[in-house]
Amino acid sequence: MTVTRTGPLPTGPEAEYDVVVVGAGVVGCAIARALARHPLRVALVEAAHDVGDGTSKANTAILHTGFDAAPGTLEARLVREGHRLLGAFAGEAGIPVEPLGALLVAWDEQQRATLPRLAEKAERNGHLATRLLSAEELSSREPHVGPGALAALAVPGESVICSWTTTLAYATQAVRSGVDLHLGCRVEQVRTGDPWHRLVTRRGVLRTRHLVNACGLHADAFDALLDRRDFTVTPRRGQLLVFDKFARDLVRHILLPVPGPLGKGVLVSPTVYGNVMLGPTAEDLDDKTATGTTAEGLAGLREQGGRIVPALLDEEVTAVYAGLRAATGQEDYRCAAHPALRYVTVGGIRSTGLSASLALADHVLGLLADCGLEPGPERPLAPVRMPNLGEAFRRPYRDAELIARDPDFGVIVCHCERVTRGEIRAAYASEIPPAGPDGLRRRTRARGGRCQGNFCGAELRALSEEYGKGAR
Amino acid sequence: MNRVVDVLVVGAGPAGLAAAARLAAAGAGRVEVLEREHTAGGVPRYCGHPGFGADRRGRPLDGPAYARRALRAALRSGAVVRTGVSATGWAGPLALDVTAPTGLERIRAHAVVLATGVRERPRSARLVPGSRPAGVLTTGELLRTAGMFEGDRRALRSHLGRRAVVVGGEPVARHAAGALRTAGVEVAAVVTELPFPARGFGAVPVLTWTSVVELLGRGRLTGVSVRGRDGRTSVLRCDTVVFTGDWIPDHELARARGLALAPGTRGPVTDGAYRTAEPGVFAVGNLLHGVEPAQVAAAEGRKAADAVLDLLAGRAGPPAGVPVLTAGPLRWVTPGLLGPAPAAPLLVRPDRRLVRPLLTVAQDGSPLRRARLRGEPAPWRSVRLGPEWTRGVDPAGGPVVVGAEEYAP
Numbered sequence: 001m002t003v004t005r006t007g008p009l010p011t012g013p014e015a016e017y018d019v020v021v022v023g024a025g026v027v028g029c030a031i032a033r034a035l036a037r038h039p040l041r042v043a044l045v046e047a048a049h050d051v052g053d054g055t056s057k058a059n060t061a062i063l064h065t066g067f068d069a070a071p072g073t074l075e076a077r078l079v080r081e082g083h084r085l086l087g088a089f090a091g092e093a094g095i096p097v098e099p100l101g102a103l104l105v106a107w108d109e110q111q112r113a114t115l116p117r118l119a120e121k122a123e124r125n126g127h128l129a130t131r132l133l134s135a136e137e138l139s140s141r142e143p144h145v146g147p148g149a150l151a152a153l154a155v156p157g158e159s160v161i162c163s164w165t166t167t168l169a170y171a172t173q174a175v176r177s178g179v180d181l182h183l184g185c186r187v188e189q190v191r192t193g194d195p196w197h198r199l200v201t202r203r204g205v206l207r208t209r210h211l212v213n214a215c216g217l218h219a220d221a222f223d224a225l226l227d228r229r230d231f232t233v234t235p236r237r238g239q240l241l242v243f244d245k246f247a248r249d250l251v252r253h254i255l256l257p258v259p260g261p262l263g264k265g266v267l268v269s270p271t272v273y274g275n276v277m278l279g280p281t282a283e284d285l286d287d288k289t290a291t292g293t294t295a296e297g298l299a300g301l302r303e304q305g306g307r308i309v310p311a312l313l314d315e316e317v318t319a320v321y322a323g324l325r326a327a328t329g330q331e332d333y334r335c336a337a338h339p340a341l342r343y344v345t346v347g348g349i350r351s352t353g354l355s356a357s358l359a360l361a362d363h364v365l366g367l368l369a370d371c372g373l374e375p376g377p378e379r380p381l382a383p384v385r386m387p388n389l390g391e392a393f394r395r396p397y398r399d400a401e402l403i404a405r406d407p408d409f410g411v412i413v414c415h416c417e418r419v420t421r422g423e424i425r426a427a428y429a430s431e432i433p434p435a436g437p438d439g440l441r442r443r444t445r446a447r448g449g450r451c452q453g454n455f456c457g458a459e460l461r462a463l464s465e466e467y468g469k470g471a472r
Numbered sequence: 473m474n475r476v477v478d479v480l481v482v483g484a485g486p487a488g489l490a491a492a493a494r495l496a497a498a499g500a501g502r503v504e505v506l507e508r509e510h511t512a513g514g515v516p517r518y519c520g521h522p523g524f525g526a527d528r529r530g531r532p533l534d535g536p537a538y539a540r541r542a543l544r545a546a547l548r549s550g551a552v553v554r555t556g557v558s559a560t561g562w563a564g565p566l567a568l569d570v571t572a573p574t575g576l577e578r579i580r581a582h583a584v585v586l587a588t589g590v591r592e593r594p595r596s597a598r599l600v601p602g603s604r605p606a607g608v609l610t611t612g613e614l615l616r617t618a619g620m621f622e623g624d625r626r627a628l629r630s631h632l633g634r635r636a637v638v639v640g641g642e643p644v645a646r647h648a649a650g651a652l653r654t655a656g657v658e659v660a661a662v663v664t665e666l667p668f669p670a671r672g673f674g675a676v677p678v679l680t681w682t683s684v685v686e687l688l689g690r691g692r693l694t695g696v697s698v699r700g701r702d703g704r705t706s707v708l709r710c711d712t713v714v715f716t717g718d719w720i721p722d723h724e725l726a727r728a729r730g731l732a733l734a735p736g737t738r739g740p741v742t743d744g745a746y747r748t749a750e751p752g753v754f755a756v757g758n759l760l761h762g763v764e765p766a767q768v769a770a771a772e773g774r775k776a777a778d779a780v781l782d783l784l785a786g787r788a789g790p791p792a793g794v795p796v797l798t799a800g801p802l803r804w805v806t807p808g809l810l811g812p813a814p815a816a817p818l819l820v821r822p823d824r825r826l827v828r829p830l831l832t833v834a835q836d837g838s839p840l841r842r843a844r845l846r847g848e849p850a851p852w853r854s855v856r857l858g859p860e861w862t863r864g865v866d867p868a869g870g871p872v873v874v875g876a877e878e879y880a881p
Contacts, residue, residue, distance in 0.1 A: 061529035190711045243598075246727055293601040295685065302599075316597045316720065321604060397560065398569075412558045415508055418571075439607065451722075452594035455509075457609070458616035462630055 009204030020208040025056040028214030029170035034361035038375035047186035050169035050437035058323025067122035081359035097392020102158035102254040111258040164442040176382035179377035219347035235324040238280025239297040242319040274391035337367035417448025428467035480581035485514020486766040487757025488587030492551035513539025518615035565692040590753035590758035597881030602687030640716035642670025642852035721761020736804025745779035799875040828879035
């Protein structure tokens, strides 16, 4: 197990792998973790300096049941399975999940008429527990929903989850179980060959028998390195607003829009951190780096959010951000085995990659077997227990035993999110330490609250220098 | 660990320390101040400029000197000031849950004084679009960072950049620009929506009627896009932007207790004795309003101490009074309630620069007092209306409304 961020890659037998997974988003990390169960030499290679630094870091953090997927598709099956698998894994690994359930709220007659059809679709996807709610039932379940809501469809099982902890848990478990993680390592060329493919990166060359493309937004570009041109990824931007924790009491369920001819609409959802999220927009773009927010986007979100939960707009906004989904113009994933190349492409994982990730990883193992990989016997993975960032579970600052053992957990550094010195230290001491303030925020919540560093920023900088010295 | 104290003060800034000093000196028993930062003193600790009054010999005090004196006064009078200790929530009407390096505590008190202060709205709360690069600060983070890495040029350069834009036109923007220059950062411009900002920016260009419409750059900030009065946008190259002013009280504990917020300030509503709607819970200082000078906050702390002493002596009734509201070009007024006794002064904050405004205090449509102010009140300075302005308020009447009309020659 090695984690590298800079410097030359290993050479010789150290740089020879049975499988290299390119892309350390939630999907790539899940695949690497699944491979780590077998006696294989596996590397996970990522262009960015942290895991989960692309699409995986900026999503709606919902663990979907797959009730609204197109029945019969690969996506429908993998989301359904993935929901069950990730729910179980989250319990083991300490990933915060809250099974709040979703309510699809109908605001006009057309949307109301759609609800029974959605219930049928859910049934075809194996989700039998949906229920239609009248306006009165809706307002008793969600007292702060705006006037004009006509009816709703309740979908139990839809959950909110910490997407950052999930990706990091996969990667950590993979690394602990023997996977090499090379960060800051963009693959620039692939020289295909037999028995070795050679991956040329700025930091050196890796040799691998099998190759997995989990490049997300850049899956088409990576395919092109192997002369495959099966699809084009169009980034679809989603802008999101996160409201202060004071808003949490306003929303009890994940409030989903009813899809209709006028677009998908936006959702209002609690987060596991105790905030409320509003979004996303859906804008098809050309630029795969356009993760900025726009004035129109934010104004539009506020207008729609104000209709769904009017009181939301009185609260402070603690974050504005945008993420890009990897759309390919097809309403399904683009997973393909290329046996002649001993190569698997995992593309078009649009917005459900988090939910499907564990099932997708198992699916990819099957595709690798189609490419001739003999994984060998299974062995248990090294256990992993992640630091809890969820408000529904005990945080370190409220843990008397932990503080008694280590007083650093009684020193709150980030006051808005109640992040302790002990958590900052632990993040830097972990297998995959943060590469900067954003990585620290994703691991601990530090600086992610309402003051955005006004009170804690300077001290976090000092602590990062102190604890980060050995880490980089 | 469960403990009982007589008075628990949350926040060791000017208001909290002043309240604690007076209470302890007056024999209120165990007076304990909780401060979540490592050092007591509050915001003045980071303000290395004069404007904090003078010492006994008339020498002007800067912020750190003021903070040291405030702490010393509280300690000398017998108050206990604990730093690095966070009140995280309520465990009862007058009990707080506390996290400290020594463990968890539940502290019960006969009175709780909230003095948790104020912060500046960061970029996100201002809904400024664009990317999320490094180099986006508030004055609070700038001053703390400049203090923490003072003298370390390499660290200052990496944290504060080389060329900064300051957003805001109030005096705090001037302090931000000064701190940047001291840290070796060039200030490219001050950008403010105000038509008439504060003075004293020296040679730095001040762009009035101008707002920041987008942050640019990946990784590190590379510039801000600004739009002027004529609607044209342009890009100011910079690697740091500091958002100043736009205050919002740090009212988490107040809200967690269910205290109503005043619409103008977003601080908890109190009466003239700084009593909140919850018996035994008081609120003082810039938790009530953004933002008043340290001396004003301290005066509120002292005044609240008198009300706390009344409560401890069993002399106090429940807070009562009529609401005070603003009308016209006024941003806020405190206190939010006017009680029967004693007639409290009002702090009134204009929404913009007003030239010789005509101020009116009225109740149920009939004016109690009306007068034209001299000068030009600015949005960063409150107008203080003495007790004569609220004499004759009917405690059984409707809301008191403070209004302003601009001078029209």
